[in-house]
Amino acid sequence: QAFLIALLDEENQELEDVYLVDRDGRWPGVRYSIKRGICGYVVRTGRNLYIEDLNEQIMRELDTWYFGRTERTVRSVLAVPLRAGERVTGVIAVQAYDPHAYTETDIEVFEQLAANAAIALENARLFAExxxxxxxxxxxxVYNRRHFFELAHAEIERARRYHHPLSVIMIDVDEFKRINDTLGHLAGDQVLRAMAARCKAELRTVDVLGRYGGEELVVLLPETDMTGAVEAAERLRAAIASEPIVVDGSAISVTASFGVASWSADQDTRLEDVLDRADRALYEAKRSGRNRVCAL
Structure with missing residues (x-):
């Protein structure tokens, strides 16, 4: 009367119920430690678990719980590990309200289903990766240059069609050559990674952050006019300059300059037009003393 797929988060040693359904429909998934529950037991041991008559004592021993409707108590549970090679990647499980609900044939069929599901899920994971x-x-x-342009072109078309605001921020690390020359390129790479991480932490989920080239980043801000874009750029500038970046035990004070431009249907026909104005604004920020925001 219920079906579950739980996938393993190896890094955090947690399971997530990604698909959980009973006769009333689909239920929201939850995350929990692999030290808990029936699925956690299956992941830890790598073995099937068939409980023919579930009772309170077994539930306490496995630290498990009911889900869904509870006016009828679950009596039978069958859980089988999902595998990618020798590695357990999750669990597939069914449960029924009657005891001794599953036969040996049922178990064999369910094991084959688990094997097929594991292959499909692993292929989907590999494709996504x-x-x-x-x-x-x-x-x-962050997004590479090619994918940034793909997303940005789509957003420009949406802004043109619906007459919505859209802005761009160009970001360049101040005196980056000096960092590379004095501390080395590996230190420069660490500075860029830290700067990108600080930018991501300040941006909305709808904003598009990409690497434009070298030490330059670019941000696309959908549904954002010039005023909002300048405010966003100031937040990014402050986040980067707020505290030194630690590289191999040394604290490096880093700042960046920002150029801001907004899409205008009256003067812009291409994405490149907006980027060109943002780039010119960035040049002005550099020329004016660095660690500042300029807009055109």
Missing amino acids: TRRLAITDSLLG
């Missing part, structure tokens, strides 16, 4: 690597800058963990 391959796509993530294809669109992400490997050093900074």
Whole structure:
């Protein structure tokens, strides 16, 4: 009367119920330690678990719980590990209100279902990981230039069609060459990673952060006019300059300059037009003394 797929988060040693459904429909998933519950037991042991007649003592021993409707008590539970090679990646489980609900044939069929599901889920994970690597800058963990432009062109078309505001921020680390020359390129890479992380922490989920080239980052701000974009740029500037970046035990004070431009249907026909104005604003910020925001 119920079906569950739980996937393992190896880094945090947690399970997440990604699909949980009974006769009343789908239920919201939860996360929990692999030290708890029936699914946690299956992940830890790597073995099937068939409980023919569930009772309170077994529930206490496994530190498990009911979900869904509770006017009828679950009596039978069958849980099988999902595997990618020798590695357990999750659990697939069913439960019934009657004791001794599953036969040996049922178990064999469910094991085959688990094997097929594990292959499909692992292929989906590998596809998602391959796509993530294809669109992400490997050093900074932000979108690479190609994917940034793909997303930005789509946002420009949306802004044009619906007459919505849109802005761009160009970011460049101040005196980055000096950092590379005095501390080395590995230190420079660490500075760029830290700067990108601080920017990501300050941006909205709808904002698009990408690596434009070298030490330059670019941010696309949907539904944001010039005033909002300048305020966002000031927050980013303050976040980067707020405290030194620690590199190999040394604290490095880092600042960045910002150029801001907003999409205008009257004067912009291409994404490149907005980026060009943001780039010119960035040049003005550099020329005016660095560690500041300029807008055009």
